[in-house]
Amino acid sequence: MSDYMRPIEFDKLIKWAIDEYNTYGTCFSIAKEKFYKNNSGKVLKTVFNEEVTSPVGPAAGPHSQLAQNIIALYLTGSRYIELKTVQVMDGEEIMAAIPKPCIISEDEAYNCEWSTELTVKRALEEYVKSHIAIQVLAKEFALADKKDFSLNMSAGYNLEGIKNKKIDDFLEGLKDASNLDVYKDSIRFLKENINLFNNVTTEDIDKIEPMVCNSITLSTMHGCPADEIESIAKYLLEEKHLHTYVKCNPTLVGYDYARNIMDELGFAYVNFSDHHFKNDLQFEDAIKILNNLLEIGQKENLTFGVKLSNTMPVLQKKNELPSEEMYMSGRSLLPLTITVAKKLVDEFGDKLPMSYCGGADASNVYELFEIFNQPITVSTTLLKPGGYYRIKQLAEITEPLLGRKYEGVDKEKLDDFYGKLTNSDTYKKNPKKKVRDRKWLTDLPLIDCFQAPCQTDGCPINQQVAAYIHYAKNGDYKKAMEVIAIDNTAPAILSETCYQFCKKSCTRVDYEEGLEIREIKKLVTSKAQEDYVKNIKICEAKTDNKVLIVGAGPAGLASAIFLKRNGIDVKVIEKSDKAYGYANNLVSEDIIQKDLDLLNAYGIEIEFNTEFTGNFDDYSKYKYVIIASGKETNFEVYKNQGINIDEKNKVALLDSLESSKENVYFAGDILKGKKSIVHAIGSAKTITKDILRKEKIDHDFIEVDYQVDRKDVISKRGNLVNYFRDSKEESSRCLSCDMICEICTEVCPNRANVAISVADLGNQIIHLDGMCNECGNCDSFCPHIGKPYKDKFTVFWTDFDFEESTNTGFLKLDDGKYRIRLANKNIIEASLDDEKIDDTTRKFIETIENNYKFYLK
DSSP states (O other): OOOOOOOOOHHHHHHHHHHHHHHHSEETTEEGGGOOOOOSOOOEEOTTSOEESOSEEEOSSGGGSSHHHHHHHHHHTOOEEEOOOBOSSOHHHHHHHSOSSOEEOSSSEEEOOOSOSSOHHHHHHHHHHHHHHHHHHHHHTTSOSSOOOEEEEEEOSOHHHHHSHHHHHHHHHHHOOTTOHHHHHHHHHHHHTGGGOSSOOHHHHHTOOSOOOSEEEEOOOTTOOHHHHHHHHHHHHHTSOOEEEEEEOGGGGOHHHHHHHHHHTTOTTOOOOSHHHHHSOOHHHHHHHHHHHHHHHHHTTOOEEEEEOOOEEEEOSSOOSSSSEEEEESGGGHHHHHHHHHHHHHHHTTSSOEEEOSSOOTTTHHHHHHHHOSOEEESGGGGSTTTTHHHHHHHHHHGGGTTOOOOSOOHHHHHHHHHHHHHSSTTSOOTTSOOOOOOOSSBOOSSOOOOOHHHHTTOTTOOOHHHHHHHHHTTOHHHHHHHHHHHOSOHHHHHHHOOOHHHHHOGGGGTSOOOOHHHHHHHHHHHHHHHHHHTOOOOOOSOSOOEEEEOOSHHHHHHHHHHHHTTOOEEEEOSSSOSSGGGGGTSOHHHHHHHHHHHHHTTOOEEOSOOOOSOGGGGTTOSEEEEOOOTTOOTHHHHTTTOOOOGGGTHHHHHHOSOSSTTEEEOTHHHHSSOOHHHHHHHHHHHHHHHHHHTTOOOOOOOOOOOOOHHHHHHHTTOOOOSOOOHHHHGGGOOOTTTOOOHHHHSOTTOOEEEEEETTTEEEEEEEGGGOOOOOHHHHHOSSBSOHHHHSEEEEOSHHHHHHOOOSEEEEOTTSOEEEEOTTSOEEEEOTTOTTSOHHHHHHHHHHHHHOGGGOO
């Protein structure tokens, strides 16, 4: 695919927004249920003398460089929007300098990008379009009756570049856009097409002022000389007459402090040298510069302050990104940023205004806004599942604090927050809670990729976790138990002992913490297992062939239950006098008995104190033998019977299912040594399916079809939940990923991955090439092995982009035909009735043409 982003013309931008909203109740894939409206009437008056109805928004970064991004930010609650940085190097020149992918945000985030990839002129046009579009859409969608947001420009990185004509045109254009063609053409379009709107009048359009920004954040790249920083800020205040923030670097804390606190908080693996700490602005020099600039600001009747903080330059350790150095953000940046704030407040008291950015999210934004009482900007949290939706929660959390008079930074609250950095576990990274490897061993399919990680990736028996959680949430424990029992033959034991692989794979890991799924299972089994057992009906035998099972541990008994309930008779022999083996050392007799009651309900008997002789001829009436005798098995017994067993690579036996002797299987710990009860049941399930296949009997591992309310699921997306819940309440945190995944659409900063409903295929993901710059963030979170921006059906807008790509997808041609790259990578030009087009491709194109025409350029 091409990494060129194609700005959308203003007329199409507005028509797209209105058409999508009127048809689907969404705007640039933001559901109207996630639109934010300030209902308190309280506002924040920024130190730049602008009133905003929310104190939160994006930091200068990937979310604020295209008009549709900025609109989506506003809709979800951003009212202070820091526009992506511009510099002299722009367009193709900077695109060539930034390696791709350029973002990875699995926990803390790293990037190797530093300013917009658009030309400066294009960036100016995007920001002007955003300024106008937000005001009419806010009125149309009943979010605001007047301008209630602030755009803050960002520029760098040296005085010579700032003075360059194209940067100067950018600054002046945002200060007063009245003479720009993009401003005049956009206003003219709105007036000539007022009929597009239900709630917008020409009077509303007349109120749109040409002043887009009157403030700027100076982005100081690491290594920028101190006198250069002062000269640029002085120029912006005195010559450009802009309220000015200078972005401070976290290196102000000093190398030793940074290394020590990062190590103490569990980020010892973050690799950085003292290079930037020595070459960046030093704290003593910063004090002098900031004092000078405060005086200049006061003299010019303008506000001067600082933005805390910039990203942190770190070194590659695991080839995270294709660059030697990358920039860290997110929660690992918070202690450094708070420390810089404390050092500056200790020096300046309430004289130095501060805008905060560094590890803010829903868990701490209330405290941070209490401290700073000025805008809080974020980036990393928006790059995680939930994406733009996370802004709404930030806005709602902070709304009660609006309306306070600004009296400087609250030093007492800042000191308290600083003290908590190392004195509590809140900001420490727990090494036991490692970020999971999100990738399953499955390729990302072109269609039907929606699956729940807890089931497909996390659970060795592929238990339908999301389904039984759904029923538990609704209080239908009977149905929840039925779902559990499809794949789980020891529900009571596992409700106490399961390793919770599912919890580690849960999408909630990227919010706050995976669901306590085992506790939910315990709740269900305590409520419904006894009644479930009473209602079991024994299945009549469907074949004369029988199965001998050696071992009454979890694997053997799982095999017995799975086979018996599917119509195959079994005999279980056990050398000891107890069933469930090692599980007896883990749980009480009462728990063991609950699962034995389940076994007994199927009429399965165990012959205890019976050791397998090793002579298969003694059991000739059994067509199949399953050896589930544990990791202490004497393999010589089987070798003497002509069974070839590779003890060093026993896993191969599971992969091939059979040993060299026909219809002899190995299940449970005999395969890999001591693993887990759930792994043992997983191997029993695999073997059961193979035996049933040979016997031509359909298995009963059915997939439960349940329905969820999409609005209910979307309402949870983007919301962090940070307080204790009991098992019933815990189930409400489930995001129903098996029904509505769409993670790749949420984490895309540019809205380039979208979900559509395709006839006969249901919800599917498509990719809009012209809105993508190949940042790679969707790849980080897609649970399949694959890249949504490379592997999903793609809509192209230009010949160039189509030719630069290898993606399956299409370009609409002027003659009504389509240039199509098929799944086999053959390229054809055809109309939709051409027999060379496969049904899936035809359905995609027809759906987009008929129902999502706004996706076509």
